[in-house]
Structures are given as C-alpha cells and as structure tokens.
Amino acid sequence: MGRGIEMEKTLKRTPLYSSHLALGARLTAFAGWEMPVTYTSIIEEHQAVRSRAGLFDVSHLARFQIRGKGAESFLQRLITTDVRRLVQGRCCYTLLCKEDGGIVDDMMLFRLGEDAFWLVSNAANRAKVWEWLNRWKSTVDQLSLQDISEETIMMAYQGPSTARHLDSLCGETCSLLPRFGCTQTKLERYEVLVARTGYTGEDGFEFVASSTDALPLWNLLLQMGAKPCGLGARDSLRLEAGLLLYGNDIDEGINPYQARLGRLVHLEKGDFVGHQALKTIKEAGIKQCLVGFEMIGRGIARSGHPILASDQEIGRVTSGGYAPSLRRSIGLGYVPTLYTASGTRFLVGVRGRPVEAQVTILPFYRPQAGGQG
C-alpha cells in the first residue's frame, strides 16, 4: 500500500496541470505525461458521466493536422477505412495497419474541409504515428503534416446532460451536431473544434482549442456543473462501453479481424498499406478473437491474467476490472474462436486462483434509451 509511482522530472504536463493540483487530483505517469487518475473517487467520477456530466483533460492525446490537395489520397493510402466516404464536418474511428495487417494505431479522423483533416491518436503512439505518416509522405504531392499536440489542448466533456449545458454557451451548435459530427465554433469567446464523440459509451463532446485558452475553457465547463474526471474513470467507462485500449487490447501483433474491428477494413476501396495481408487474413479466417466476458465467480480479472479451459491456457485477459455501472467484474481477452459464443464458460486465473467467467455480448453497457450513445 505504498505511495505509488515516483514522478520523473521528464514527464510532460498539460496546460491544466495547476488546475488539476488545485482540484486535489491524484496524478500518475501515463504515456510520458503526468495526468490525473482521479480527483475524488473513480466510482463517483464514473457515475457523474453516466448520470450527468464529467470533464476530462485529454490533452495528452496526439493531434496531427493533415492538409493540402494531396491529403485525401495520402490518407486513403494509409488508413483502413474509405476516406472518400467521410464528408466534411464528420469524423470517424479508423486504423493504421502495417503491411502485414498488424495495427499501428487506432485513431479518430476529423474532416474539416475538402483538403483539411485532423488525426487524434494515442499518446503512447505519438512518435510512432508521426514517423509512420512521414514515412509515407513522399508518395504524395501537395501535403502538409503538422503535429499540433503541444499548441492545442483537448478536453472530453461527457454525459447525458452535456448537450443541454452547452446550449447556454454556443446556442444549439453543439446540441444539433449529430453523433460523429464536428465543426468549428466558439464557446463564449473561445475558438474550439467540437466533435460529438468520446471514449465513454455516453453522449458527449470533445473539444480541441488553443493551449492559451485551456484554463478559461476548463473553468467555464466546470462552472456548468461538470465533475472533473481522471484516467481511472476514463478506463472504467471505456471498458464498460467495450472500447479498446491500444497497448492493452490491440497492438502491432493483432490484426483488425482478431480485434473485431473488421468493419473498419474497407477492402473494396482499393489498395492501402496492409490491404493484401488483410485480404488474405479475411479469406483464411482467424484462429484467435477478442471476447468480452463477465466474472461469475468471486474475483476481478486484470490485464495479463491467463484464460483457462480444460486445464490449458487458451488466452490472456487484455483489460479487466470492476464495472461500476454494472456492479460486476468484466474483461476483454483473446481466446480461440471456438470459445467466442455468448454464454461460453471458461476460467480466469486470478493470481493463481481459477475463477469462472462467461462470454457476453459487447458492449457490456449501453446508455439509457433517448441517449445518443
């Protein structure tokens, strides 16, 4: 029961760092950043997002601007979804894959104009994605790439009350946005890019703004009654929503079909990096596949625990924990396709103790009827 992680001097801090301290946040090292885990209680923050509104500093996420006449064809070459189907003012969840089909990163792609896109990718993959984009840059003319992670901040404002709250700050600009819609607007006098997206399974919005406006914007949203939320609740919310975490549930050794992200692989759009391999994988079929499960016996599955059947290790837990909205323990892991049907039982080795678990349908949690989830 020690104090936890010693802070390294090299950890990066977001422009909201002082505000986090003032709010009494517990901080942790995450992907090279010193970020809040929780301000009061992970469960309280989790429930605030499910019932009202929570506010997260997600400035650690990597943000790239991709512009120019060559932007569309460049992206078409790299991502697995069909960028021509992404109209202006919309964003989508997409993947970068290696030549062998392994996932380089999962990300959100925003189309702000005919030739203007933003990519938001995982903090831990910032350098890798930047290198990957630059590696393929020479294949296209008239392209400008820019890493705007430092000069901007990003916040996630999540929960069923958020749309209504925002009406008082920007008219109906936000509440009229469709799910996965994005636009440039002002919250009071602060310029923001707003998208109706999130990583919680709840209705909500994400904002990108200039770093210089970080504090007033953060305070503005807190004044609307949002509860500040840390990475702890971000993780429990995304797990309940069945959303994957790069580095845990997916990595370069996993292909989209194994991760049940086959819907993001648009083979029909024509050639892209990984196309040939993914086509072959799809035709051959996969042997291991991601499943969601809930614990039947007493115990909490955690990342790295073995999944067992007939005294054999058949897979590993990649994410697991207590689900506050469901009041039970849930997890994600990879098992042979034979074990993926809902209701299938297996055991999870919880620190050496076998505990029974059962495959369930994903997502574990869906928002109440009327929500935009």
Next chain:
Amino acid sequence: MNPQNFRYSKEHEWVGPVSNGVALIGITEYAEKELGDIVFLDLPPVGSQIQQYKKLGEVESVKAVSDICSPVSGVVLEINPSVMEHPELVNTEPYVGGWLLKVTLADLKELDNLMTAEEYEAWLTQVSTK
C-alpha cells in the same frame, strides 16, 4: 482520526479493542484513501490461522490489488458479512462498519510490536512527505 485504543502496523492495518483475547482487524483510513474505491475483498475462512505480518488476504480497488498483512497472529472467528457484500464500507467507515475479521489473538504480547495511534500518525507524516 485513528482511534486511540487501536494498534497499527506499518502495512496500514489496525487491530481493534481487545476484550477477552478477541479483537477486530481492518485497514486504516490512510490505506483506504491510498487504494481508492474498494470493490473486492478476499479474506480467509472462519477457523483459519493467521500470522502477524503475514499475508491474510487481498483488497482490490477499481485500479489496483493489494495484499492485506495481518497485524496479529490468531484464529479467524468471524468475517464481517456486511463488508463482503459492500466492500465500499472500508472506504466510508474504515474503523467501524468496515472491519474485516474478528480474531482470537494467539499472543497478546504481539500488540507491543505495533504502533499506537500517535506513533502511527507520526510515522505517516514521515512516509507521506518522503
């Protein structure tokens, strides 16, 4: 506040008021705050032998799992049924409704190895400013 009549271990467990060689065991407010929301407890069954400073079970919060080390040696007489059903009691009432085990102490002299409330609090200020 840590109750004056309890004794405390460096692993942040407490042993409660002793009467007729029987006492309660729990984890301290400091430990409960460090762990955050407690969602699961794994405790030894009634009749188990426990040993001072040895692992007796596990406490799990939303984020992490931690060993519970016994502050005393003895035999488990009772497990707190409320805390098994509502582990969050450890957060809300670490010294009252959040007790974990009732035990028969094997050796009352072991209590002298533990800290008083005052000593524990002095020690905490050292640990937390390190």
